[in-house]
Structure formats: C-alpha cells, structure tokens
Amino acid sequence: MGKNISVDLALANELFSEKDIEDFNPFLIHSQKNIIERSGTGNEFLGWVDLPYIMLNDKKLFQELEELKNEIQKNNTDVIVMIGIGGSYMGARVIIEAMQYYLPYKLLPIIYLGHHLESAYIERQLKLLENKNYYTIVISKSGTTTEPAIAFRLVREQMKKKYGDAYSQRVITITDQKKGALRKLTNQEGYRSFIVPDDVGGRYSVLSPVGLVPLYLVGIDIRELLTGAYDESKLVKIDCWQDNSAFQYVTMRHLAYQKGKPIELFTSFYPCLFYVAEWWKQLFGESEGKNNLGILPTSAMFTTDLHSLGQYIQEGLRIFFETIISIDNPFNTLTIPSSKDVDDGMEFLAGKQISEINKIAEKATAIAHSDGGVPVIKISIPHISTYYLGALLYFFEYSCALSGYCFQINPFDQPGVEAYKNNMYALLGKPGYEELARKLKKRIEKI
Known part of the structure; x- marks a missing residue:
C-alpha cells in the first residue's frame, strides 16, 4: 500500500540529525504502544482508533441514513440546520467546506448555529429559515453546552410555530445513548437520534455519527471518507520511522519544541482547507495544552496572509516552525489570458494556469521562510x-494522540476549559455558583 499522506522534511534540516531521530524513536514506540494496546492515560477515550473499520461495517447505520436522506429529499428540504460547537460540528464542516467546489453535484445547503453567541448572526440565520423548508440536526453529548443549547431553544421555538406538533419529525439528535438533557428531551419528544460513542471525545469524533450523519444527509460519500481513514489507520501503525508519516511529523514537532520553537504555524495555499486548519487547532490545542506544556497551534492562509503576516514570518522572532499542507495535483481549469493593452506587468504570465502559479508561490514561500530561519x-x-x-x-x-503521549500528558481530556465556563455561569446567575459570582463581581468592580 502506498502512502496517502507524505511528509517532506527537506526544508526542516536544521531541526534534526540522524542521532536526534534515533534518540526520539523510543518515545514514539512507547506512545504507539499506549495507543494500540490502550495502555496510556485517557485510554477510555481511544474508541476513535477503530472507528473507520467499525463505521464502514455498520449496516444498520447506513440503512437508517439512507431512509432518512430519502425522506428529506421527498419533503423538498431546502436546507439542513446543524447545531453544535467545537468537535461536535467542526469535523463535518471541514469536509463540507473542502468538497463543495470539487463535487460534480451540489450539496444540500447547510446553516450552522450554536458555535458562538453573536446575536446578530443568529437572528439573521433564523430570519433566513422563516421561508425555508428544513430539518435540524442537534449535536451535543450532554445537551447542556451553552451555545448549542441556546441555539436549539431558538430553533425549536421557530420550528414549533412553523410545523406544529410535526416539528419533532424534523429534529435529529446526536447525543448520549442513556443520559443527559438532550437524551431526555429526545425520548420525550420522539426525535430521531444517533449515538455519540462513550469512548470518543468530541474533537476525535468526526468519523463517528457526530460527523457522518450530517455529512451523509447533505450528500457526502461517507464510505469514501471512511475508506480513506481506514487505509491511513493501517499506515500510521507501521513501526518503521521512514515508512510512517505520523512518526516523521510528530518527531519534527517535538524536536522543534525542544529547540525553542513552541509555536506551530499551519499554512496552506488552498482556501478549501481553511476549516481543516480550524479543526486542527482545536485538536492539538485541547489535546496538548496542559501541565504548562504543548505546542501552540496557529494558522494562516496563503497567499492572502502573506500580505499581512508575511513580514513577521520572514523576519520576526524565530520561535515557531511552519507546517504547509499541500495538494500534489490541484484543480486545473483557469488559464491567464493575454492582455497586451493592460500595463500591469503580468503579460509574462499569459498562458499559464492559475494553479501552476499558486504552486510556484507555495514553493517560493517555503524556501524564503526556511532561508529566514523558519523550519x-x-x-x-x-x-x-x-x-x-x-x-x-x-x-x-493519530499524530495528535501520539504527540500527546510523547509529552507524557493525557491527550483526551480538557480540564482547562472549565475555568471560563464556571466564571460565565456564575456571572449569569446559574444556581450553585453564588459564592463564585460574589468573588468575581468584586474583582470586576476594580477593573
């Protein structure tokens, strides 16, 4: 089997020597063992490892999805509303945003809600839905996460007015199998539902029903998605460093960190991968950023951000390394026309494909950044x-879990996110937070 993902380290030579790789290899092998044997910390959340195989062979899931998709089409649905935040919605959005311009057919339009609290955006989306025929997918393991819970209250109220008691047949929940506020409401109202696996955390859930249900319903071929993931799941388990792209990537990240570069800049010259970067930031940020450790994940989209961040990347503090996500064979259709009557200095590009110019810009930028001291x-x-x-x-x-274990931390929890939530609940008057509210209000008075 050939490589799906290739890693090129030609412009990262300053990060490593053969001895560095040799010295780091035992950490990789131990971390690999933690994942495969499920022996590391947080092993109760390693269910994602086998998801591609499990989901590909879940005939019941595919049958239910096909029946639901047929119903949605039969009812002349205009749009799907997807309510969720973080890993509960980001994985599906990655695929939808990346694929929408590359498919020979149109995906069913989707509106995203519950991923922030900006009222003008929410109000505008609700207004758009007034004259639309729609189904709503709500994704929340507990049903008590602030942003999606608020969004669903608003959408549910609107759906009741629009569809009456029949609204419940247009709500699909993806939640815990037995417990939680959303499970209780699902059982009470008779919503169709799919299960969030107990052993899969939100940011690792894209290949579970969390991501697969909305993707299938809007028109994505999830069998192809899962097959790609399944094939990759075999490649990343190879013990040989030269043959394992995940080993190579994780090694370079840690060697960069050890050499005073604690920031990773994720870049791409393909805007269709914008949400890959957003998803990647949550994946690595929540997995590694604990115990005062971890590499800070940041991102930029080129060539656009070269006109804003390019100067800093080239000559600013040398505290980061860059990871470029590239496409070997990009979409090729547009050719630059000849316009000799236009004095823009671009006539030398006439006849070239835009994708060719973009690829040259990528190579030129990578060399410039490397020459400037950015691996x-x-x-x-x-x-x-x-x-x-x-x-x-x-x-x-897989790389994220591997890297987290190399940091000797639990890659599957996120205790730090509770701090801001507790403060917010206290200041909003949630019962049980009265003492914290009193302390916070005293501090706010001094600001």
Missing part, C-alpha cells in the same frame, strides 16, 4: 477528495 514541514495529499480528506483527518488524529 518548514510539508505535508501533502495527492488531490482533494473525500478519500484523501478522510486519510488526512485520521493522520492528524
């Missing part, structure tokens, strides 16, 4: 497809 790791996929996106997502999930 560059290049990660490539052959082309944009659901298959290779599935492989890429699994590659990053």
Whole structure:
C-alpha cells in the first residue's frame, strides 16, 4: 500500500540529525504502544482508533441514513440546520467546506448555529429559515453546552410555530445513548437520534455519527471518507520511522519544541482547507495544552496572509516552525489570458494556469521562510477528495494522540476549559455558583 499522506522534511534540516531521530524513536514506540494496546492515560477515550473499520461495517447505520436522506429529499428540504460547537460540528464542516467546489453535484445547503453567541448572526440565520423548508440536526453529548443549547431553544421555538406538533419529525439528535438533557428531551419528544460513542471525545469524533450523519444527509460519500481513514489507520501503525508519516511529523514537532520553537504555524495555499486548519487547532490545542506544556497551534492562509503576516514570518522572532499542507495535483481549469493593452506587468504570465502559479508561490514561500530561519514541514495529499480528506483527518488524529503521549500528558481530556465556563455561569446567575459570582463581581468592580 502506498502512502496517502507524505511528509517532506527537506526544508526542516536544521531541526534534526540522524542521532536526534534515533534518540526520539523510543518515545514514539512507547506512545504507539499506549495507543494500540490502550495502555496510556485517557485510554477510555481511544474508541476513535477503530472507528473507520467499525463505521464502514455498520449496516444498520447506513440503512437508517439512507431512509432518512430519502425522506428529506421527498419533503423538498431546502436546507439542513446543524447545531453544535467545537468537535461536535467542526469535523463535518471541514469536509463540507473542502468538497463543495470539487463535487460534480451540489450539496444540500447547510446553516450552522450554536458555535458562538453573536446575536446578530443568529437572528439573521433564523430570519433566513422563516421561508425555508428544513430539518435540524442537534449535536451535543450532554445537551447542556451553552451555545448549542441556546441555539436549539431558538430553533425549536421557530420550528414549533412553523410545523406544529410535526416539528419533532424534523429534529435529529446526536447525543448520549442513556443520559443527559438532550437524551431526555429526545425520548420525550420522539426525535430521531444517533449515538455519540462513550469512548470518543468530541474533537476525535468526526468519523463517528457526530460527523457522518450530517455529512451523509447533505450528500457526502461517507464510505469514501471512511475508506480513506481506514487505509491511513493501517499506515500510521507501521513501526518503521521512514515508512510512517505520523512518526516523521510528530518527531519534527517535538524536536522543534525542544529547540525553542513552541509555536506551530499551519499554512496552506488552498482556501478549501481553511476549516481543516480550524479543526486542527482545536485538536492539538485541547489535546496538548496542559501541565504548562504543548505546542501552540496557529494558522494562516496563503497567499492572502502573506500580505499581512508575511513580514513577521520572514523576519520576526524565530520561535515557531511552519507546517504547509499541500495538494500534489490541484484543480486545473483557469488559464491567464493575454492582455497586451493592460500595463500591469503580468503579460509574462499569459498562458499559464492559475494553479501552476499558486504552486510556484507555495514553493517560493517555503524556501524564503526556511532561508529566514523558519523550519518548514510539508505535508501533502495527492488531490482533494473525500478519500484523501478522510486519510488526512485520521493522520492528524493519530499524530495528535501520539504527540500527546510523547509529552507524557493525557491527550483526551480538557480540564482547562472549565475555568471560563464556571466564571460565565456564575456571572449569569446559574444556581450553585453564588459564592463564585460574589468573588468575581468584586474583582470586576476594580477593573
């Protein structure tokens, strides 16, 4: 089996020597063992490791999804409303946003709610839905996460007015199998529902019903997605460093960290991968950022951000390394026309494809950044497809778990996110938070 994901380290030579790789290899092997044997901390959340195989063979899931999709089409549905935040919605959005311009057919339109609290945006989306025929997918393991819970209250109220008691047949929940506020409401109202696996955390859940249900219903081929992930799941378990792209990527990240570069800049010259970067930031940020450890994940989209961050990347503090996500065979259709009557200095580009120019810009930028003291790791996929996106997502999930274990932390919890939530609940007057509210209000008075 050939590689789905290739890692090019030609512009990261300053990060490592053969001895560095040799010295780090025992950490990789031990971390690999933690994942495969489920012996590391947080092992109760390693269910994502086998998801591609499990989901590909879940005939009941595919049958239910096909029946639901047929119903949605029969009812002349205009749009799907997807309510969720973080890993509960981001994984599906990655695939939808990346694939929408590459498919020979149109996906069912989707409106995202519950991923922030900006009232003008929410109000506008609700207004758009007034004259639309729609179904709503609500994704929340507990049903008590603030942003999606508020969004669902608003959408549910609107759906009741629009559809009456029949609204419940247009709500699909993806939640805990037995417990939680959303499970209780699902049982009470008779919503169709799918299960969030107990052993899969939100940011690792894209290949579970959390991501697969909305993807299938809008028109994505999830079998191709899962097949790409399944094939990659075999490649990342190879013990040989030279043959394992995840080993290579994780090694370079840690060697960069050890050499005073604690920031990783994720870049791409393909805007269709914008949400891959957003998903990647949550994946690595929540997994590694604890115990005062971890690499800070940041991102930029080129060539756009070269006109804003390019100067800093080239000559600013040398405290980061760059990971470029590249596409070997990008979409090729547009050719630059000849316009000799236009004095823009671009006539020398006439006849060239825009994709060719973009690829040259990528190579030129990578060399410039490397020459400026920024090590560059290049990660490539052959082309944009659901298959290779599935492989890429699994590659990053596995790399993240591997990297977290190399930091000797639990890659599957996120205790730090409770601090801001507790403060917010206290200041909003949630019962049980009265003492914290009193302390916070005293501090606010001094600001």
